[in-house]
Amino acid sequence: MHGAHTTGSPYAPHTDDDTAAMLEAVGVDSVDDLFDIPAAVRFDGEFGIDARTEAETRELVEGILEKNEDLTELLGRGHYGYYVPSLVDHLSDRAEFLTSYTQYQPEASQGFLQALFEYQSLLVELTGLEVANCSMYDAATALGEAATLADRVRDTDGHRVLVPDLLLEGRRSTLENYVAGTDLSVETYPTDDATADVDALAGEIEEDVVMVYAENPTVRGAIEENLAAIGKLATDANALFVLGSDPVALSLLQRPADVGADVVVGDASVLGLPTSYGMGLGLFATRERYLRQVPGRLVGASEDATDRRAYTLTLQTREQHIRRERATSNICTNQAWVALRSAMHAAALGPSGLVDLAKRGVTRAEELAARVDDIVGVTAPVHDRRHFREFVAHVDQPARAIADDLENRGYAVHVVGDHEIQLCVTGVSDETVDAFVEDLSEVAR
Amino acid sequence: MTGDRTRYDQARWTDDGQYEPLLSEKDRTRVEIDEDDSPLPDDLTRDSLELPELSEPELARHYTRLSQMTYGIDSGPYPLGSCTMKYNPKFTEDVAALPSGAVHPDRTERSLQGTLELCYRLQDYLGRIGGMDAVTLQPPAGAAGEFTGIRVAAAYHEHNGEDHRNEVIVPESAHGTNFATAALAGYDVISLPSDEGGRVDLEALEAALSENTAALMLTNPNTLGLFERDIVEIAEMVHDVGGLLYYDGANLNALLGRARPGDMGFDVMHYNVHKTFATPHGGGGPGAGPVGVVDDLAPFLPAPRVRKTATEYELFEPEHTIGHVHGFQGNWLVLVKTFAYIARLGDEGLTDASAKAVLNANYLASQIEYDVPYEPFHHEFVASAGDQDAADVAKRMLDYGVHPPTTKWPEIVPEALMTEPTEVESKETLDQLAAAFNAVAGEDDETLETAPERSSARRIDQTSAARNPRLSWQALEEE
Numbered sequence: 001m002h003g004a005h006t007t008g009s010p011y012a013p014h015t016d017d018d019t020a021a022m023l024e025a026v027g028v029d030s031v032d033d034l035f036d037i038p039a040a041v042r043f044d045g046e047f048g049i050d051a052r053t054e055a056e057t058r059e060l061v062e063g064i065l066e067k068n069e070d071l072t073e074l075l076g077r078g079h080y081g082y083y084v085p086s087l088v089d090h091l092s093d094r095a096e097f098l099t100s101y102t103q104y105q106p107e108a109s110q111g112f113l114q115a116l117f118e119y120q121s122l123l124v125e126l127t128g129l130e131v132a133n134c135s136m137y138d139a140a141t142a143l144g145e146a147a148t149l150a151d152r153v154r155d156t157d158g159h160r161v162l163v164p165d166l167l168l169e170g171r172r173s174t175l176e177n178y179v180a181g182t183d184l185s186v187e188t189y190p191t192d193d194a195t196a197d198v199d200a201l202a203g204e205i206e207e208d209v210v211m212v213y214a215e216n217p218t219v220r221g222a223i224e225e226n227l228a229a230i231g232k233l234a235t236d237a238n239a240l241f242v243l244g245s246d247p248v249a250l251s252l253l254q255r256p257a258d259v260g261a262d263v264v265v266g267d268a269s270v271l272g273l274p275t276s277y278g279m280g281l282g283l284f285a286t287r288e289r290y291l292r293q294v295p296g297r298l299v300g301a302s303e304d305a306t307d308r309r310a311y312t313l314t315l316q317t318r319e320q321h322i323r324r325e326r327a328t329s330n331i332c333t334n335q336a337w338v339a340l341r342s343a344m345h346a347a348a349l350g351p352s353g354l355v356d357l358a359k360r361g362v363t364r365a366e367e368l369a370a371r372v373d374d375i376v377g378v379t380a381p382v383h384d385r386r387h388f389r390e391f392v393a394h395v396d397q398p399a400r401a402i403a404d405d406l407e408n409r410g411y412a413v414h415v416v417g418d419h420e421i422q423l424c425v426t427g428v429s430d431e432t433v434d435a436f437v438e439d440l441s442e443v444a445r
Numbered sequence: 446m447t448g449d450r451t452r453y454d455q456a457r458w459t460d461d462g463q464y465e466p467l468l469s470e471k472d473r474t475r476v477e478i479d480e481d482d483s484p485l486p487d488d489l490t491r492d493s494l495e496l497p498e499l500s501e502p503e504l505a506r507h508y509t510r511l512s513q514m515t516y517g518i519d520s521g522p523y524p525l526g527s528c529t530m531k532y533n534p535k536f537t538e539d540v541a542a543l544p545s546g547a548v549h550p551d552r553t554e555r556s557l558q559g560t561l562e563l564c565y566r567l568q569d570y571l572g573r574i575g576g577m578d579a580v581t582l583q584p585p586a587g588a589a590g591e592f593t594g595i596r597v598a599a600a601y602h603e604h605n606g607e608d609h610r611n612e613v614i615v616p617e618s619a620h621g622t623n624f625a626t627a628a629l630a631g632y633d634v635i636s637l638p639s640d641e642g643g644r645v646d647l648e649a650l651e652a653a654l655s656e657n658t659a660a661l662m663l664t665n666p667n668t669l670g671l672f673e674r675d676i677v678e679i680a681e682m683v684h685d686v687g688g689l690l691y692y693d694g695a696n697l698n699a700l701l702g703r704a705r706p707g708d709m710g711f712d713v714m715h716y717n718v719h720k721t722f723a724t725p726h727g728g729g730g731p732g733a734g735p736v737g738v739v740d741d742l743a744p745f746l747p748a749p750r751v752r753k754t755a756t757e758y759e760l761f762e763p764e765h766t767i768g769h770v771h772g773f774q775g776n777w778l779v780l781v782k783t784f785a786y787i788a789r790l791g792d793e794g795l796t797d798a799s800a801k802a803v804l805n806a807n808y809l810a811s812q813i814e815y816d817v818p819y820e821p822f823h824h825e826f827v828a829s830a831g832d833q834d835a836a837d838v839a840k841r842m843l844d845y846g847v848h849p850p851t852t853k854w855p856e857i858v859p860e861a862l863m864t865e866p867t868e869v870e871s872k873e874t875l876d877q878l879a880a881a882f883n884a885v886a887g888e889d890d891e892t893l894e895t896a897p898e899r900s901s902a903r904r905i906d907q908t909s910a911a912r913n914p915r916l917s918w919q920a921l922e923e924e
């Protein structure tokens with residue numbers, strides 16, 4: 001009967017009799033009597049929003065989103081559209097998971113806590129670091145939290161945070177906001193052919209550096225070949241080495257612990273979420289020595305009264321609801337459900353599936369680069385590096401015009417320079433790649 | 446009324462000294478990465494990857510069992526104070542999953558007119574509901590919204606040559622995030638005591654305000670559920686010293702259609718859309734924390750924002766923007782659900798939601814035996830467990846098939862039971878909840894201390910977890 005309900009909230013189950021009985025029990029004549037709002041600030045107007053049936057609301061949203069063009073996206077640069085197995089949707093959408101909240105009552109929340117514990121364990125294996133939290137918002141905010149951690153644990157008077165000059169604007173800008181309340185300053189170090197210019201970085205590093213950030217792969221899809229050298233430069237200067245990556249890349253590329261990383265951040269939603277207009281899952285892992293300074297929630301194992309192993313949120317004295325202005329972060333609501341999905345996706349792939357997926361990220365990017373390099377008017381890859389998932393191609397024509405022509409043919413690509421486009425193979429089928437190469441060859445000449 | 450039907454047993458899968466085994470206890474497979482069959486040279490790759498390798502049927506059972514050992518709103522009432530645990534309409538999941546909305550943020554504006562239109566219309570809805578002139582959707586949670594709002598306030602003061610303002614005032618009854626946010630943004634936090642009635646103490650506020658005040662962060666109704674009756678005077682006092690008034694939207698569900706922060710004199714606010722607009726809490730998130738501001742602050746909002754031209758929707762960078770607070774545009778899936786919820790309810794539904802939320806809190810309070818010291822409350826009330834330990838009361842309530850309230854906070858009420866039933870509970874369910882409160886109120890300490898007995902796990906040793914942190918299956922294996 002609620003299907004056609006357009007008066008009042010369709011999700012408030014009160015009958016008129018219920019409401020009358022409740023008002024009587026409370027001892028007032030009308031609901032209005034329960035509001036203690038001074039007349040001066042009472043709102044007597046309307047929002048001007050019409051109520052709709054469920055069917056009408058679906059039509060409304062469908063009608064709006066239909067205005068998006070249906071494009072094949074060869075897009076990456078921090079947000080990826082891997083195929084998400086159906087298992088993930090169906091199991092993560094189970095109502096107990098979806099409609100629960102932070103596990104303040106662990107005895108009744110064992111299932112979600114265990115799934116988050118398994119997520120943390122997955123990241124421990126991928127990074128080689130001892131501690132992973134159960135989520136920040138996204139890669140950019142995780143990077144910001146890494147900087148505030150560096151600010152808290154540093155044993156120097158330094159204030160400089162060094163990031164690559166290629167860093168995505170969204171990440172750099174978010175980082176700037178996170179450090180605005182500290183005396184840290186964000187500075188860039190040069191890159192050479194899309195990876196860190198280690199000699200230049202060495203020249204930048206002095207005792208006043210508290211954090212060095214590098215990414216693998218880099219924004220332009222290049223695999224960073226000098227991670228150990230960067231790690232050593234940071235460590236020798238007593239600076240924290242923060243590495244940005246993601247669970248798929250980490251399944252194949254160098255293990256962060258082996259190159260001296262102190263903190264790993266990045267977007268873990270490459271597993272678990274389809275393309276979602278940039279929505280992410282902040283990966284945050286670090287060494288045990290910084291455990292008491294970790295931001296966000298941590299799930300730990302303990303025992304219950306029957307001596308069975310049980311899970312609970314732990315070390316909560318780091319957090320805002322206990323420590324207030326001395327907390328390690330202000331985060332409360334996080335991305336727990338996305339972490340659940342990410343762990344499910346990793347479990348569905350297993351270690352062989354993860355490694356295969358990562359290997360295909362290398363081989364398919366190389367294959368596509370070789371094919372577009374054969375096109376007259378296109379050179380790829382621009383950078384003399386190994387690539388992961390994506391690469392930059394030089395186009396003789398103006399890149400914007402090429403991209404516009406491609407869009408008219410149903411493709412979206414990045415424009416990253418006057419004559420540079422960036423192409424990502426994630427989530428694109430081999431047949432689509434064939435068609436794309438054909439179309440690019442026609443628009444690029 | 447209580448009877449056996451309010452009792453329940455939560456699913457409990459057990460296996461030798463534990464509950465459902467960890468994935469790692471079901472399988473461990475080590476995949477070696479050799480140069481022979483790797484597209485990369487050895488020095489660019491890891492040596493191996495060791496994780497569980499399980500079939501889909503095995504995983505489906507694992508996660509089904511874990512879900513059964515989790516209590517959600519769909520399991521029963523969840524009156525967690527200040528968290529606004531509403532029922533999450535199912536259809537919003539479907540609209541969020543529409544393939545037409547699954548787009549990459551770096552696409553051209555021309556090709557994303559649908560996404561931009563939805564964002565624009567949601568900005569507009571939120572502006573009308575809060576009485577704000579401009580809205581950003583970028584902050585990915587309530588605390589992120591607070592941080593955005595305070596950064597906007599800081600940028601505004603700096604722009605006006607007033608960067609000496611280094612203090613943010615926060616009532617002591619406020620959410621912990623307010624204090625942490627102000628500190629993260631670099632401010633000295635001035636804690637403001639409450640008056641005897643549980644509201645802002647105007648004399649204390651007068652004393653705290655100065656030329657160094659950047660902002661006062663206020664929740665209204667406050668965490669006791671009380672409306673700050675002196676809000677107009679408070680706004681004048683803050684504005685008189687050149688400060689800004691920040692509205693914490695955690696309790697907005699009490700006011701929908703009855704009062705708007707913008708009309709009360711607030712300059713900047715965040716909306717907890719996962720609370721007020723019923724998007725699922727997902728075991729801790731994701732939420733979203735859009736921020737609304739008055740005209741004077743709009744030039745400082747994060748970039749990019751969405752606007753409408755004569756013919757299309759486009760992104761733009763506000764003139765004095767603070768930049769990004771998220772790598773892209775925030776938690777899109779949550780924003781779609783928010784838009785759908787608001788569009789479904791409309792004026793009448795939203796106004797009715799707050800009416801029923803306030804009615805439910807008042808009715809429930811009238812039916813329980815615990816004392817509720819502060820009135821008149823709105824969408825939530827804080828009862829006192831009196832001589833009982835509130836944390837133990839909560840554990841025991843689990844045995845009655847309900848989720849307990851938030852406990853031991855705000856501290857102004859001894860042994861606090863902070864209770865927010867929301868509008869989605871029927872009278873019958875509220876009676877069941879009241880019966881649970883009242884049954885526990887009559888029980889002895891021993892019963893409470895040994896509870897719960899009907900949830901998946903029995904009482905968990907928190908001290909052991911913190912003293913000996915075991916945060917991964919790898920750590921368990923090292924024991």
